[in-house]
Amino acid sequence: xxxxxxKAVSAQIKQxxxxxxxxxxxxxxxxxxxxxxxxxxxxxxxxxxxxxVKACEAxxxxxxxxxxEADVTEAELLxxxxxxxxxxxVDGFIVQLPLPKHISExxxxxxxxxxxxxxxxxxxxxxxxxxxxxxxxxxxxxxxMELLRRYNxxxxxxxxxxxxxSNIVGxxxxxxxxxxxxxxxxxxxxCHSHSKDLKKECREADIIIAAIGRPDFVTGDMVKEGAxxxxxxxxxxxxxxxxxxxxxxxxxxxxxxxxxCSFITPVPGGVGPMTIVSLMKNTLLAGKKAIYQ
Amino acid sequence: xxxxxxKAVSAQIKQxxxxxxxxxxxxxxxxxxxxxxxxxxxxxxxxxxxxxVKACEAxxxxxxxxxxEADVTEAELLxxxxxxxxxxxVDGFIVQLPLPKHISExxxxxxxxxxxxxxxxxxxxxxxxxxxxxxxxxxxxxxxMELLRRYNxxxxxxxxxxxxxSNIVGxxxxxxxxxxxxxxxxxxxxCHSHSKDLKKECREADIIIAAIGRPDFVTGDMVKEGAxxxxxxxxxxxxxxxxxxxxxxxxxxxxxxxxxCSFITPVPGGVGPMTIVSLMKNTLLAGKKAIYQ
Numbered sequence: 001x002x003x004x005x006x007k008a009v010s011a012q013i014k015q016x017x018x019x020x021x022x023x024x025x026x027x028x029x030x031x032x033x034x035x036x037x038x039x040x041x042x043x044x045x046x047x048x049x050x051x052x053v054k055a056c057e058a059x060x061x062x063x064x065x066x067x068x069e070a071d072v073t074e075a076e077l078l079x080x081x082x083x084x085x086x087x088x089x090v091d092g093f094i095v096q097l098p099l100p101k102h103i104s105e106x107x108x109x110x111x112x113x114x115x116x117x118x119x120x121x122x123x124x125x126x127x128x129x130x131x132x133x134x135x136x137x138x139x140x141x142x143x144x145m146e147l148l149r150r151y152n153x154x155x156x157x158x159x160x161x162x163x164x165x166s167n168i169v170g171x172x173x174x175x176x177x178x179x180x181x182x183x184x185x186x187x188x189x190x191c192h193s194h195s196k197d198l199k200k201e202c203r204e205a206d207i208i209i210a211a212i213g214r215p216d217f218v219t220g221d222m223v224k225e226g227a228x229x230x231x232x233x234x235x236x237x238x239x240x241x242x243x244x245x246x247x248x249x250x251x252x253x254x255x256x257x258x259x260x261c262s263f264i265t266p267v268p269g270g271v272g273p274m275t276i277v278s279l280m281k282n283t284l285l286a287g288k289k290a291i292y293q
Numbered sequence: 294x295x296x297x298x299x300k301a302v303s304a305q306i307k308q309x310x311x312x313x314x315x316x317x318x319x320x321x322x323x324x325x326x327x328x329x330x331x332x333x334x335x336x337x338x339x340x341x342x343x344x345x346v347k348a349c350e351a352x353x354x355x356x357x358x359x360x361x362e363a364d365v366t367e368a369e370l371l372x373x374x375x376x377x378x379x380x381x382x383v384d385g386f387i388v389q390l391p392l393p394k395h396i397s398e399x400x401x402x403x404x405x406x407x408x409x410x411x412x413x414x415x416x417x418x419x420x421x422x423x424x425x426x427x428x429x430x431x432x433x434x435x436x437x438m439e440l441l442r443r444y445n446x447x448x449x450x451x452x453x454x455x456x457x458x459s460n461i462v463g464x465x466x467x468x469x470x471x472x473x474x475x476x477x478x479x480x481x482x483x484c485h486s487h488s489k490d491l492k493k494e495c496r497e498a499d500i501i502i503a504a505i506g507r508p509d510f511v512t513g514d515m516v517k518e519g520a521x522x523x524x525x526x527x528x529x530x531x532x533x534x535x536x537x538x539x540x541x542x543x544x545x546x547x548x549x550x551x552x553x554c555s556f557i558t559p560v561p562g563g564v565g566p567m568t569i570v571s572l573m574k575n576t577l578l579a580g581k582k583a584i585y586q
Contacts, residue, residue: 131460196450196452
C-alpha cells in the first residue's frame with residue numbers, strides 16, 4: 001500500500017511555481033496577483049483563506065484579502081466583484097464560499113469575469129471543462145488529477161466510482177476521469193444519495209473517489225483488494241484530544257480500507273493540500289494569461 | 294415490451310407547441326423565429342435542415358434558411374453569425390454541423406450569442422446544464438428525457454449506462470440522468486471505446502442509452518431482462534431494398550434486444566423525431582425569452 005502524500009506533492013508544486021514566478025519577474029514580467037473576498041467570520045472559511053494567503057507567499061504571488069462583515073449587502077459585494085474584474089493588477093480572484101443566506105452565491109459567481117475565475121465555478125469554465133477546452137478547472141478535481149499523474153496511477157479503461165455529485169467536486173471529477181486524456185479514459189460511475197447499488201459499485205471499482213462529506217462512510221467491505229482510494233471528505237468531528245476541539249475526518253474509514261488499497265490518500269494531508277495548490281496553479285495560468293487573453 | 298413511439302410523442306409535442314404559439318400570437322405576441330445556417334450540400338445535413346424547416350412550419354414558427362457553398366470563408370460565416378446575434382427578429386439560430394474542415398466549428402459555436410444558442414452547444418449553456426441552471430439543453434439528451442417523462446419510466450436510484458462520451462449526447466445525457474430531478478437521480482455510468490468492462494456494465498443496467506454510432510453494437514447478451522433501452526444511433530447502412538440506397542441503423546440489435554426489454558426505442562421513429570422537437574421547444578423558450586432576457 002502506498003500512502004499518497006499530498007502534502008509533499010503540494011510542497012513540491014509550490015516550489016515549481018515559485019521558481020517559474022521568479023523567472024517571469026526576472027524577465028521583467030508581472031508577479032501574479034490573487035485576490036480573495038471573505039465575508040463574515042466562519043471558522044472554516046477563515047482557515048481556508050488564511051491558508052490560501054500563505055500559499056500565495058510560498059509561490060511568490062502578490063495576494064490581497066478583502067474582508068466584509070456578514071451583513072454586507074449583495075449590491076456591495078457585486079460592486080467589489082466588478083471592481084476586481086476591472087482591476088488590471090488583479091489576475092484572478094475568488095469569493096470564499098459559503099456566503100450569508102441573503103446573498104445569492106450563484107449571482108456572485110456569475111458576476112466574476114470568467115477570465116479571472118480561478119476557482120473555475122463560472123458556467124463558462126464549467127462548460128469548457130465538459131467540452132474539453134482549456135479552462136480553469138475547479139481546484140479539488142484538478143488536485144486529484146495531479147496526484148494520479150504524479151503517482152503514475154493507471155486510469156485508462158479502469159472502473160472509477162465517484163461518490164457524490166456536487167458541482168465543485170463530484171460532477172467535474174467524473175467529467176475529467178472520462179475525458180480522452182491521461183489521467184482519464186476511465187469508465188466512470190457517479191453514485192449519490194439516491195443510488196441503490198452504491199456498495200456494489202464500490203466493490204467493483206478500481207478507483208474510488210469519495211466526496212460525500214459523511215465521515216467513515218466507505219468501509220473495508222466496500223473496497224476490493226488493490227483499489228485506489230481518494231478521500232475528499234474533510235468533515236469536522238468533535239475531538240477533545242485536539243487543541244482546536246475537532247479533527248478533520250475523511251469519507252473513508254482509513255483503518256479498514258487502507259490495508260486493501262494499492263494507493264490511498266490520508267485525511268488530512270492527502271487531497272486537502274492539493275486543492276489549495278490547484279488554486280495557485282490557476283493563478284499562475286491567469287498571471288501568464290495562458291488560457292484567456 | 295413497450296415500443297417507445299418517438300414519432301407519436303413528437304407529433305403531439307409539435308401540436309402543443311403550435312397551440313401555444315397561436316395563443317401567443319393571438320395575444321399580440323411575436324411568432325418565434327428560428328434561423329438555420331447550412332454550409333455545403335452534405336446529404337445528411339440537407340435532410341436534417343429540411344426536417345427542421347418542416348418542423349418549424351408544424352409549430353407555427355417563422356423559419357429562415359441561410360445557405361453557403363462549402364468554400365465559404367470562416368470570416369464570412371462568423372460575420373453572418375454576428376448579424377443573426379444582432380437581428381432582433383431572430384429568436385434562436387443554429388449552424389448545422391459538420392462544417393468544412395477549413396472552418397473551426399468550436400469558434401463558430403462560441404461566436405453564437407448564448408441567448409440564441411438553441412442547439413445548447415455554447416460553453417455557457419453546457420456549463421449551466423452541468424450546474425443545474427436553466428439553459429438550452431442539447432436536443433438529443435433533452436428529447437430522451439422527454440420520452441422517459443412521458444412514458445413514466447422510473448429512473449431514481451436506477452443504474453443507467455450511457456454508451457458514448459460525446460459533447461452533444463453522451464456527456465450531457467449522463468449529467469441530466471444524475472441530476473436531482475425527475476427523470477434523473479440515477480446511478481450513471483459512462484462507457485466508451487476505452488472501457489474494459491462495457492459488456493458487464495450493460496448487463497447490470499436498468500437503463501441503457503446507446504450513443505456510439507456503431508450499428509447493432511448492443512446485442513441480446515448485453516441486456517438484462519426488463520431493461521429500458523434507448524437507441525441514439527442513426528448510422529447510414531447501405532441497403533439495396535431502399536429507394537435511397539441506405540437505411541438508418543441503430544446502435545442496438547433490435548431483434549435480439551427488444552424481446553428482453555420493458556421499454557425500447559426503435560430506429561427510425563424513436564429518438565430521432567424527439568431531437569428535432571427538442572430544438573423546437575428551445576426555440577419556443579427563446580421566443581418567449583423564458584430562459585434569458
